[in-house]
Structures are given as structure tokens and as C-alpha cells.
Amino acid sequence: MVTIGDVAKAAGVSRSTASYALSGKRSISDAVRLRVNEAVKTLQYTPNAGARSLATSQTKVIGLLAQFLDDEFAPAMLQYILGVSNTARELGYDILLVTDADGTSALRRISDSRMIDGIVLLNVAENDPRLEHLRAAQQPGALVGLPKDCDGLDVFDLDFEEAGRTMVDHLHRLGHREIILISQPQHVIDRGGAYVWRLQNAALAAAEARNLTLHTVFAPSSQPEVGDALNGLLDAHPNATGLLINNEAAAAALPSVLHQRGLSTPKDLSVIGRYSDEFARTFSLPFSSIESAPDRLGSMAVRQLVRRIEGEIGPAEPNVVRFVTPDLIDRGSTAPPR
Amino acid sequence: MVTIGDVAKAAGVSRSTASYALSGKRSISDAVRLRVNEAVKTLQYTPNAGARSLATSQTKVIGLLAQFLDDEFAPAMLQYILGVSNTARELGYDILLVTDADGTSALRRISDSRMIDGIVLLNVAENDPRLEHLRAAQQPGALVGLPKDCDGLDVFDLDFEEAGRTMVDHLHRLGHREIILISQPQHVIDRGGAYVWRLQNAALAAAEARNLTLHTVFAPSSQPEVGDALNGLLDAHPNATGLLINNEAAAAALPSVLHQRGLSTPKDLSVIGRYSDEFARTFSLPFSSIESAPDRLGSMAVRQLVRRIEGEIGPAEPNVVRFVTPDLIDRGSTAPPR
DNA sequence: ACTCAAAATCGAACCGGTTCGACACCGGTT
DNA sequence: AACCGGTGTCGAACCGGTTCGATTTTGAGT
Missing domain, CATH: 3.40.50.2300 (Response regulator)
Structure with missing residues (x-):
């Protein structure tokens, strides 16, 4: 496994300098930046996600809780998942997919262990037991589906x-x-x-x-x-x-x-x-x-979630509850009655 | 965030003792074990996944690469995903779902950054470009679908x-x-x-x-x-x-x-x-x-993958290529011809 | 009472990143 | 010549776990 230490050695600088060269968080001479980038390429360096998350308490992973209930139509759920997943990647996040029957304890598990930066809940019910834990989790969360009490959580649903x-x-x-x-x-x-x-x-x-x-x-x-x-x-x-x-x-x-x-x-x-x-x-x-519009709803939820994660929206700012106005797609199955 | 240090302090022992009490990797007096467990409960301690993965180089996460191709039937794919996901949870693993169109670079990304302990590839084609990188990744991998060259990878498919x-x-x-x-x-x-x-x-x-x-x-x-x-x-x-x-x-x-x-x-x-x-x-x-049998194939792939991850099967042991014998489910749509 | 292995515990090091504070060097003021 | 701020770099500390080696305590055997 090649570490940032190896990169630093190859570039002839200290570990911290290599880190700054890569993150750009302090000014670095062009010569050093060049040598570091060179070393990264030749050594095929990729930062260790665990180490990074330990140091920054950011994982670049979003938890996605999807419940597959017997009485719901599974193929419909897939569209939400893809909407979330594709948008998340676009924004630089990966998806931890959780399909546990017991969504509540799954939520605790991934949240408490700090595997994720934020959570998207699909299929939210009116009095969803998962919400209580999501609020307690002190991590940003976004919902697809409208619960009775939206307090503190960003909510997206069809109108x-x-x-x-x-x-x-x-x-x-x-x-x-x-x-x-x-x-x-x-x-x-x-x-x-x-x-x-x-x-x-x-x-x-x-x-x-x-x-x-x-x-x-x-x-x-x-x-x-x-x-x-x-x-x-x-x-x-x-x-x-x-x-x-x-x-x-x-x-x-x-x-x-x-x-x-x-x-x-x-x-x-x-x-x-x-x-x-x-x-x-x-x-x-x-x-x-x-x-x-499952893909659009999933996408909106992720976008808002990432804004919260990255601090573009402060945690104090009020939550949004946004309804997507439904389009009627005409496939010619309606006409005046006989 | 409550750490193992807090637990140790509450139990009146050192961090290492607390760790051993929880892992059971060294003998610990009943009294201490009891106090540690008590502290864990009252403090609601959950280990930090990043820190643990850094120390043990194990993440308890499995990468799942699923490609959604236009000409394939998406709902069918969902069954594989659920088979993998449910079995993984049963074995104590979470799922990192990757749906990138470019499976190859996605594979590199999650593998090189050590976010995962192993990889399941769905929908494997005869000359799948992802295989080359999976072999290079030096991480266990399991396939659903039969490629031309199975060398070094555990393969599961319908017969x-x-x-x-x-x-x-x-x-x-x-x-x-x-x-x-x-x-x-x-x-x-x-x-x-x-x-x-x-x-x-x-x-x-x-x-x-x-x-x-x-x-x-x-x-x-x-x-x-x-x-x-x-x-x-x-x-x-x-x-x-x-x-x-x-x-x-x-x-x-x-x-x-x-x-x-x-x-x-x-x-x-x-x-x-x-x-x-x-x-x-x-x-x-x-x-x-x-x-x-998509759920069964997904489940088999994960089971074998976990055996590799946990060292029950050494990396030197030859890969398996296993075909599921197909059952014919009789729904009464066949009879002698007129 | 004395020895010795086993049991129980602790401190320190390590995993691989990031970040803070310090410092050296530079050209430009006064 | 002394002083200054800015730039570029380094060493050390830290994040929160695990694990190794050493040390102390315990208990059984003689």
C-alpha cells in the first residue's frame, strides 16, 4: 500500500508538504507541486479513506435507507435509488445502501459509527420511527416522502x-x-x-x-x-x-x-x-x-443534503419542504366520454 | 463523540484494556468486562469506523458494482442487489453500491482508497474490462456471470x-x-x-x-x-x-x-x-x-467473498466456478401438443 | 514460604492521513 | 542595518481505534 509518506519521499519533501501540495490549502512552490503530482502518478497513490475520515471526520459517503416492503412495488423503488446514486456520484459521494428490514437500528449503526456524512431516507411514512433517530444523530438528513413532523429535516415529495x-x-x-x-x-x-x-x-x-x-x-x-x-x-x-x-x-x-x-x-x-x-x-x-419523478426527487434530496454536509447551508438554517409539481404526460388514453 | 477513551475512563481502566474487553482477544477479569460493558451501554459508545479500519485495515463493507444498461431489464437487476445486500448484512457487512456507467474507474476508486474489503461484480460479460482491474486490486472479488477467463476469481452463474x-x-x-x-x-x-x-x-x-x-x-x-x-x-x-x-x-x-x-x-x-x-x-x-435465482446467486457470491475476506479460504486456494442447477417451476403452461 | 506460570492490566507505538505553530528565507521599506 | 510581511517548508500533534511487549497480580504446586 502506497502512502502519502511514500509520495513525500519520492518528491523529496515532508509528509505535510505533500499533503498541502495535494489539497492546496497552503501556498506551495510550483516546483514542489509538480514533483508531488509526478510522484502521485508514478506511484499510483490513492489516499486511504479510513485515515482521511479519521483526520477530517468526513467520509464522502452518503447513507441511503431503502425499505423493501412486501406490499410495495419493488421496481418503483429502484428508480429512487438510481436517482440518489447517480446524483451523489456527480457530487463526489458514494452510496452506502442499507436495505435492513429494521431501518431504525440500521440508521443508528451507520450513523453512530461515522461511516457516512449524511443520510437519505426513502419511503418516509407519516410517523416514521426512523425520524427520531435521524434527528438525534446530529448528522444532516434528507427525506423523500412527507412525514407529519418535518422539523429540522429537509423533505422532498411529489405534490x-x-x-x-x-x-x-x-x-x-x-x-x-x-x-x-x-x-x-x-x-x-x-x-x-x-x-x-x-x-x-x-x-x-x-x-x-x-x-x-x-x-x-x-x-x-x-x-x-x-x-x-x-x-x-x-x-x-x-x-x-x-x-x-x-x-x-x-x-x-x-x-x-x-x-x-x-x-x-x-x-x-x-x-x-x-x-x-x-x-x-x-x-x-x-x-x-x-x-x-422518482429520479428527480432522489436527486433533489441528495443535492440539498450535500449542501448541508458541505456547510453551504448552516445547520441553523431552517429546513426546506419542497413539493415537486406533477407533470401530466399525455399518452393519448383520455378523450371525451361516449 | 464518545470514544473508547471515554469508556475506559468510565470503567476505570486503560484504553487498551477496554479494547481487549470488547474484542475478547486477551483474557480479562469478569469485573472489568462487566464495568466496560456497562460504560459502553450508558455512554452509547459505538466504535468509529474510520479509526477501526485504519488500525485493522478492515472496513466491513463490500463494494457492489451494478451496471444499469439500457437494453437490460432493470427490475431483474434489483433482485441480485437485494440478494447481495441481505446476505451481506447477515454476515455483518454493509454494501457500498456503485452504479457508475464507467465501472472500471469506479472499481479503482473504491478499491484503491481501501473503502471496502471485497467486491461483488454483477452482470459480468464475457470479456469484462472490469476483471483486469479487479485482479490487479489485490482484494477478493466474486462475480455473478461467467466471463471467458475466470482465473483467480470466484464465479457464480446459472447453468x-x-x-x-x-x-x-x-x-x-x-x-x-x-x-x-x-x-x-x-x-x-x-x-x-x-x-x-x-x-x-x-x-x-x-x-x-x-x-x-x-x-x-x-x-x-x-x-x-x-x-x-x-x-x-x-x-x-x-x-x-x-x-x-x-x-x-x-x-x-x-x-x-x-x-x-x-x-x-x-x-x-x-x-x-x-x-x-x-x-x-x-x-x-x-x-x-x-x-x-438472482437472490440465490447474489447470496452465494457474497458468502464466498466473505469466506475469502475473513481468511477461511486462503488467497492461494483456487477459485471456484459454481453453476446453479436451474429448477423448472411448473405453472401449468405446458402439455402434449394437439 | 517460595517458585513459576498464567491471568490481568498498562503504556506506547502504530495505522495514514490533516493541520497547527514555528521557522527560514526572500525582497522591499525606512 | 534593522525590520517587515509574505511565501514555502518542516516537525509534531492529533483523529480513535488495535496490538505488542512489559509489568504486576494471582493462584497453584511443592
Whole structure:
């Protein structure tokens, strides 16, 4: 293993001089800087991360806590992870990926041992038990998902209220009078998935204001149960002309259900989903959708986190709570009702 | 930050004694051990990872290199990642997830800076440029995917030859005489995805030995092109009674294609895929399939890697190249031909 | 009571960086 | 000639663990 001492020796200077030559934190003669850089190159020197972190208490690593819950759609989570990971690298940070079922103790472990400079929490629930420890950790943290109490933590989430309104307004403007909203299953909500309520309540309010009928339903998030649920739903509301889907599994299952029933969009039914474009491509979903922007949310969270880590924003400065305005991507699955 | 010095002071012993009390590497009186443990608990002491890694040159972190290529099915990759991550935690290791497009320089970075104790490479291609650096890194490494030259590296992969034979044999035993094999697109092969050839060649050999006709085809890996390709394929071989699918996207697209054509399995067509059970559930695929066991492969790779890291297997001991025998999961999509 | 090995503990050194304070050297003022 | 500030460099200390060698304490055997 080649150390900075070896570099210093090769350049004929002291260790501290070599260090300053590399960091630029004190003025160094051109001659020395040149010789040091030369030595670094020929010896293939790379600083030891452990030693550096010990000396500077900075690791250039960000902890990423992702929970893979049975009742959530794993492929959707991947987009968040990639958004975080790619942006982190861009900013010079690596990612410590933690998928422990017990996120709380995992958080303590990586935080207390000072393996990381900051933490991104995905999939944050309304009363997320991890938040308490994140606040205590005295390390910057950023959340994707809106908890009840955002105090002291930077929060990023889709504007689900706006999403609900946009969906309803879009169909209303086309002339629909009776529509259905399919949400996540009950236990996602029980676990604190408040975004389900946020979208649904906003949709209900918009529907009332526009004077149209909105049926709301919680559907399973697993195959093949969700297919049956969709069928039952369409049977129950034969006059509905629009379908709003806030449930990835339901969206994925819908094409074959429609096909079985001999229905097509937008002729027989107008459909709007809420998922990412990437998701739509993966599952070849032909429905217009509210973009859930997982990569963008992950990216924003990391950017803010790094600003805190690097002191561009002081720890005293108030936390931000930022909502991404949802775009509606038109894939031609909506039209005026027959 | 509470250090081992604080613990030692609280327990009334020296730092070294506290360290030995915690590691158990020298005998310690019960009284002291008790007082030290007490102090650890009350002070909430957690060792500083940087300091420990500096002293022991062990980080308890495993690097995981995953490449997300446009033409590969991202959700499938997630299963490998989770297999690696969960097993690593079980063994006391954390995961540094690297998704850089340039895997080679990322490998150098994390390896040279000694952030990690070992490396798992996913998605290894036949002539993977990352291997050269992994060998030079002088750190244990494990691969998922079979390269041409396995020298010095532990390799884990599905037995694709056996998979090809099993698929063909299964349909042959049921009495099929003409079948189709759908592979990945040409550019997956060009990039070094040798597993495509391995399965296909074994299937062809088995078909010849059994004296049955096997048509082979490279299909796109993106929607909706793959659907058109499937249609064209079924048009081109109207007498084929069996379909083997070594292409996730094609498998995902097949149900709606069959539906459009008014075909059903196993009545009109016997179908066997090659993907994970998790994948089948996500897409509610009703086809019998060769289990590609991503979680198991990831888990095996990590287990072997940790054995190397912890010296249970000396660095001199020869590398293993282990093939997982593929299971056929029967979902009732095969039957004797009409 | 005396010896001797084993058990228990301590101090110091080390891992590989960074950073502080000191110092030497330089050209330019007064 | 004495003084000055700025520049470039060095030695030493420090970050927080682990580990080696030495020393003290203990207890068993005679």
C-alpha cells in the first residue's frame, strides 16, 4: 500500500508538504507541486479513506435507507435509488445502501459509527420511527416522502394534492361525469403512506367542486389479486367513464383486464395513472400519467443534503419542504366520454 | 463523540484494556468486562469506523458494482442487489453500491482508497474490462456471470446449458416436435452476454439429439417492439407447438400477444420462460419457467467473498466456478401438443 | 514460604492521513 | 542595518481505534 509518506519521499519533501501540495490549502512552490503530482502518478497513490475520515471526520459517503416492503412495488423503488446514486456520484459521494428490514437500528449503526456524512431516507411514512433517530444523530438528513413532523429535516415529495386535482380536472374538462379512483391497499395507508390520502382527498375535493361523481377504492398491490379487484370494480360502476390509478400494481395489471373485457382506451374508458415514465416504459403502459419523478426527487434530496454536509447551508438554517409539481404526460388514453 | 477513551475512563481502566474487553482477544477479569460493558451501554459508545479500519485495515463493507444498461431489464437487476445486500448484512457487512456507467474507474476508486474489503461484480460479460482491474486490486472479488477467463476469481452463474437442455427435454418428453426459442437481442450478445449462447447452443444440441426442430430467434428487449416480433414469429412458424423464452421483455409481452391471437396455454401452445419467480409474480406471468435465482446467486457470491475476506479460504486456494442447477417451476403452461 | 506460570492490566507505538505553530528565507521599506 | 510581511517548508500533534511487549497480580504446586 502506497502512502502519502511514500509520495513525500519520492518528491523529496515532508509528509505535510505533500499533503498541502495535494489539497492546496497552503501556498506551495510550483516546483514542489509538480514533483508531488509526478510522484502521485508514478506511484499510483490513492489516499486511504479510513485515515482521511479519521483526520477530517468526513467520509464522502452518503447513507441511503431503502425499505423493501412486501406490499410495495419493488421496481418503483429502484428508480429512487438510481436517482440518489447517480446524483451523489456527480457530487463526489458514494452510496452506502442499507436495505435492513429494521431501518431504525440500521440508521443508528451507520450513523453512530461515522461511516457516512449524511443520510437519505426513502419511503418516509407519516410517523416514521426512523425520524427520531435521524434527528438525534446530529448528522444532516434528507427525506423523500412527507412525514407529519418535518422539523429540522429537509423533505422532498411529489405534490400529491396537485396530482389528485390535475387528474380530476383533466377528465372533468373532457366532460366526464363519473369516475373511479383506485388507491393503494389499506395497509399501505395504515403503515403511514399518507400520500394516498393526500391524493385522494384532493381528488374528492376537486370532484365535489366540479360536481362530478368520484368513487374511491383501495385495491391490492399484488398480482394476481389486483386483477380480480379491477374486474370487480368495473362491474360495480358500469357508468364510470374515467379511471384514475394511484397504485402501480393496478396500473400494471390494467392492460390485460381491459383486453379481457374487450375495452380500449380512450374509446371506452379514459385512464390516467400516477407512476414514472420509466415505469411506464418497463411495463409498456399506454396510459397517460402523472409523472412521479422518482429520479428527480432522489436527486433533489441528495443535492440539498450535500449542501448541508458541505456547510453551504448552516445547520441553523431552517429546513426546506419542497413539493415537486406533477407533470401530466399525455399518452393519448383520455378523450371525451361516449 | 464518545470514544473508547471515554469508556475506559468510565470503567476505570486503560484504553487498551477496554479494547481487549470488547474484542475478547486477551483474557480479562469478569469485573472489568462487566464495568466496560456497562460504560459502553450508558455512554452509547459505538466504535468509529474510520479509526477501526485504519488500525485493522478492515472496513466491513463490500463494494457492489451494478451496471444499469439500457437494453437490460432493470427490475431483474434489483433482485441480485437485494440478494447481495441481505446476505451481506447477515454476515455483518454493509454494501457500498456503485452504479457508475464507467465501472472500471469506479472499481479503482473504491478499491484503491481501501473503502471496502471485497467486491461483488454483477452482470459480468464475457470479456469484462472490469476483471483486469479487479485482479490487479489485490482484494477478493466474486462475480455473478461467467466471463471467458475466470482465473483467480470466484464465479457464480446459472447453468444456462442445463437450462437450455431442460427446456427442450421437457417439451420433447411431452411429445412436441417443433418449437421456437426466443433469445435476447443481438446487442446483448455483442456486449458479451455469453449466457444467451450458452443456453441456445445447449438447446440446439438437445434438439438435434432428440430429433426435433428448434427455431431460434433474437428478439428486441424493449416494448412495444418485442410484441411485434412475437407476432411475426408466431406467423412465421404456424406449426410450432412450443415456445421457449430467454428474454424477460418477451415473456412480459407474451400474455397480451397470445390474447390478441386468441391463443391460450397450454391448449394451443406450450410455453417455458427463464426468469425469476419474483419476476413472474410482478408481471403475473402464468408460464412455467426456469428459475434464474438472482437472490440465490447474489447470496452465494457474497458468502464466498466473505469466506475469502475473513481468511477461511486462503488467497492461494483456487477459485471456484459454481453453476446453479436451474429448477423448472411448473405453472401449468405446458402439455402434449394437439 | 517460595517458585513459576498464567491471568490481568498498562503504556506506547502504530495505522495514514490533516493541520497547527514555528521557522527560514526572500525582497522591499525606512 | 534593522525590520517587515509574505511565501514555502518542516516537525509534531492529533483523529480513535488495535496490538505488542512489559509489568504486576494471582493462584497453584511443592
